[in-house]
Amino acid sequence: MAKFERKGKGGLPEVSTASLPDIVFMLLFFFMVSTVMRETTLKIEQKLPGATEVKKMEKKSLVSYINIGKPKGSFQVMYGTEPRIQLNDAFAKVADIRDYVAAEREKMDEKERPLMTVSLKVDEKTKMGIVVDVKQELRKASALKINYSTRKVQVIE
Amino acid sequence: MPKRPTGQFSAASMADIAFLLLIFFLVATTMDIDSGLSRQMPPYNPDQEESKDLIKERNVYVVLINSNDQILVEGKQLHVHMIREAAKEFIVNPENKDNLPEKTPKEIDFLGEKMVSKGIISLQNDRGTSYGMYIKVQNELIAAYNEVRDEVSMREFGKHYADLPKEKQDAVKKYYPQIISEAEPKNIGGGN
DSSP: OOOOOOSSTTOOOOOOOTTHHHHHHHHHHHHHHHOOOOOSOOOBOOOOOEESSOEEOSOGGGEEEEEEEOBOGGGHHHHOSSOEEEETTEEEOGGGHHHHHHHHHHHSOTTTGGGOEEEEEEOTTSBHHHHHHHHHHHHHTTOOEEEEEOEEOSSOO | OOOOOTTOOOOTTHHHHHHHHHHHHHHHOOOOOOEEEEEEOOOOOTTOOOGGGGSOGGGEEEEEEOTTOOEEETTEEEOHHHHHHHHHHHHHOTTOOTTSOOEEEEEETTTEEEEEEOOEEEEEEOTTSBHHHHHHHHHHHHHHHHHHHHHHHHHHHSSOGGGSOHHHHHHHHHHSOOOEEEOOOOOOOOOO
């Protein structure tokens, strides 16, 4: 049996792994800090439409979300397959939006209230009817800044 | 196993524990920042009279989408991909045609006196229009504005619009203001 012998005396020493935990901890803290846990579970199917001219939203604290789409499989028994509105964790009616906007506005800093943006996260297969109703309701609640949430794509279709 | 004096423990498993946590957070992290098309809606006013007659027809660019997702632009049926070029012609009106929007002179910082178009894009949809198509059309209209602004930036400042400082961007915005009106839906119906 041949033995492997080190070539040359006093070659390169092995890399010390003592700093490995430190490196890993550093990464760990980075991810811990940057993680945002999803607050709401979606009860609807949501495939956002693609767009090329998207802009990033400035501040997360200014944004409220309205989800619209077809209820997911297990909810179809109760809620049917027609597109529904989801606010926070529950299904809602168009009439509930005004209260929702008021509640969201209440949560904000007084200074930031005029900057409030409502992000409409709507499934691309939804018909405009319900979206228009929601928009009208938002106008009545004077939440006039809206954002159609989209995916960023290079070319449409 | 040799017995250690109390108060000491091996740090060898530290890396493993940290890795485990690291992988958990890696998986749980969602890095997506919300992005989309921003719009400003007009205030709600129930007894608002349609002020259409105050705006001349040549200044309004009507884009209709019916419930079959067919698009009618100024009376002509167009494909989505053709809207961008057509809208650009409306926005710029390079030859000052009679059927395209009129322009008024306006003093703009950095740019001097420019002829600013009075054009308004009016986007109308049916309740049966699909949201996907609506966003596609919106996207094309915004793209048209962005391309026009980019061309002006290149001509006037020799830079892309995105690379300009804020004040100059505002000047370009004033030169080509983005006015897209989202009318309340009418029952345009499906094309027969």
